[in-house]
Amino acid sequence: MRNGIQSWLEERFGISEIARFLTHKKVPLHKHTVWYYTGSAILLFFTIQVITGFMLILYYKPTLEMANESVGRIMTEVPLGWIIRSVHSWSASFMIAFVFVHLLSIWITKSYRRPRELTWMSGVVLLLISLFFGFTGYLLPWDALSFSATKVGTDIPRAIPVVGAWITNLLRGGEDVTGDTLTRFYGIHVCILPVFLFILLGIHIYLIQKQGMSVPFEEESKGEKVKEIPFWPNFVYREMIIWLVLVGILFSVAIFLPPSLETRADLMAPAPEGIKPEWYFLFLFQTLKIFPAKILFISGEIVAVLLMIFAGILFFFLPFLDNKPIQRKGKFITAAAYVFIVYALIMTIWSLL
Amino acid sequence: MRLKHSLFTRRQFLNGVLGGWLGALLASFLYPIVKFIFPPYREPDEVILPFSDFEDMPSNSVKNFAWGSKMGILKKNDDGSYRVFVGVCTHLDCNVTYLPDQRKFFCACHDGWYDDSGLNIGGPPPKPLRRLFLVIEGDNLIIRKESIEQES
Numbered sequence: 001m002r003n004g005i006q007s008w009l010e011e012r013f014g015i016s017e018i019a020r021f022l023t024h025k026k027v028p029l030h031k032h033t034v035w036y037y038t039g040s041a042i043l044l045f046f047t048i049q050v051i052t053g054f055m056l057i058l059y060y061k062p063t064l065e066m067a068n069e070s071v072g073r074i075m076t077e078v079p080l081g082w083i084i085r086s087v088h089s090w091s092a093s094f095m096i097a098f099v100f101v102h103l104l105s106i107w108i109t110k111s112y113r114r115p116r117e118l119t120w121m122s123g124v125v126l127l128l129i130s131l132f133f134g135f136t137g138y139l140l141p142w143d144a145l146s147f148s149a150t151k152v153g154t155d156i157p158r159a160i161p162v163v164g165a166w167i168t169n170l171l172r173g174g175e176d177v178t179g180d181t182l183t184r185f186y187g188i189h190v191c192i193l194p195v196f197l198f199i200l201l202g203i204h205i206y207l208i209q210k211q212g213m214s215v216p217f218e219e220e221s222k223g224e225k226v227k228e229i230p231f232w233p234n235f236v237y238r239e240m241i242i243w244l245v246l247v248g249i250l251f252s253v254a255i256f257l258p259p260s261l262e263t264r265a266d267l268m269a270p271a272p273e274g275i276k277p278e279w280y281f282l283f284l285f286q287t288l289k290i291f292p293a294k295i296l297f298i299s300g301e302i303v304a305v306l307l308m309i310f311a312g313i314l315f316f317f318l319p320f321l322d323n324k325p326i327q328r329k330g331k332f333i334t335a336a337a338y339v340f341i342v343y344a345l346i347m348t349i350w351s352l353l
Numbered sequence: 354m355r356l357k358h359s360l361f362t363r364r365q366f367l368n369g370v371l372g373g374w375l376g377a378l379l380a381s382f383l384y385p386i387v388k389f390i391f392p393p394y395r396e397p398d399e400v401i402l403p404f405s406d407f408e409d410m411p412s413n414s415v416k417n418f419a420w421g422s423k424m425g426i427l428k429k430n431d432d433g434s435y436r437v438f439v440g441v442c443t444h445l446d447c448n449v450t451y452l453p454d455q456r457k458f459f460c461a462c463h464d465g466w467y468d469d470s471g472l473n474i475g476g477p478p479p480k481p482l483r484r485l486f487l488v489i490e491g492d493n494l495i496i497r498k499e500s501i502e503q504e505s
Binding site: 051055058059077078079080081083084 | 385386388389390391392393
């Protein structure tokens with residue numbers, strides 16, 4: 001009976017081909033193998049985001065009048081709602097943290113080099129989508145803090161010449177942050193971004209399967225053949241152990257440090273003191289802050305924003321800037337990664353002082 | 354490998370332990386999800402309404418109020434007393450309406466009929482309308498699930 005169903009499905013889906021691929025897939029084992037686990041950790045947190053997100057949708061109401069109240073209801077009335085919201089909020093932070101680790105590990109081991117340029121570029125787009133997820137999600141509780149942070153965040157593009165004001169209006173759904181912005185951010189957060197994320201993720205993962213895991217040149221050049229372990233079950237079992245540990249940490253943090261909820265944002269109230277974006281925007285936030293109001297004739301904000309966009313473009317095209325053959329070291333680009341880490345850390349700490 | 358007198362092989366035992374542990378882990382994830390998805394419905398123990406809103410009702414007429422998230426109906430009888438119902442048809446949950454000329458409650462969904470005391474008299478409804486109980490205390494009408502004192 002079971003065999004009958006199996007062969008019936010096999011004839012139509014041909015799943016055994018995928019299964020054969022996975023059982024033959026090998027993962028290289030060397031001293032940098034640990035970085036391979038960051039990808040699946042991101043997937044783990046993303047899956048948790050999807051599940052808890054689906055759950056929160058059941059009770060969240062994306063309107064000016066109801067948003068804050070409905071989050072309050074989730075926190076106080078819905079059974080175990082506070083844990084679900086807390087896990088959603090923390091898992092977002094964990095996911096972004098692992099995205100940064102993943103990215104830096106690839107930057108430093110130079111895994112983006114030929115033929116993996118598109119894997120890198122799809123990864124950068126995935127990073128932007130993740131950050132935009134965080135930015136749109138931050139507004140949804142609609143309290144004074146998230147309202148002010150969104151006002152600041154959506155005002156930044158205004159500094160871009162020509163199209164800036166237009167982008168700000170597009171993001172806000174009008175001249176100011178209002179209930180329309182809230183509904184718009186909700187739609188972006190739960191509908192538009194997920195679609196793009198799944199498309200990009202599909203491309204990203206396909207490319208990785210197609211090209212195999214990248215082995216850093218220093219390992220490849222040792223002369224002896226790099227050791228390998230089967231993806232299934234050896235590597236997956238190791239990944240599962242890591243997932244368990246991460247889930248344990250995530251739930252512990254989520255239970256002991258649930259996110260707060262202030263009173264409903266008042267469009268006419270002055271901004272509260274000490275508004276801050278999410279931690280992963282702090283280094284950009286601080287960068288904006290330290291630019292003087294005027295640099296020669298131009299406003300400092302325009303210079304800062306243009307510099308950030310320029311850095312972002314360089315970053316996106318990194319595989320083409322560092323397109324040397326695999327055996328060349330490209331020390332400058334590696335050093336840039338460390339400079340970026342130090343810069344981001346200093347700026348983040350500074351903004352917290 | 355199987356020890357003498359053992360019911361399992363060692364592999365079966367290990368698979369059972371690992372599988373059972375994984376199953377328990379999964380259940381511990383599913384439990385909060387299910388809890389979250391099904392919020393408990395709490396029926397109000399009592400609803401307090403200002404008497405002034407209902408005092409001037411003509412006899413043989415009804416006025417609706419919110420009984421939690423259901424429609425409550427307060428009906429004034431010919432002798433000036435009140436009767437309170439949950440205004441939800443016992444057939445398939447539609448809200449009913451009162452037809453004063455015929456002195457009947459009517460459910461439009463499947464043509465269900467109740468008489469003016471809430472008794473099901475025609476169509477598919479299997480049970481009478483559910484009754485609630487009323488106490489007048491000063492300026493307030495207190496509507497309760499169960500009759501604690503003699504209803505007025």
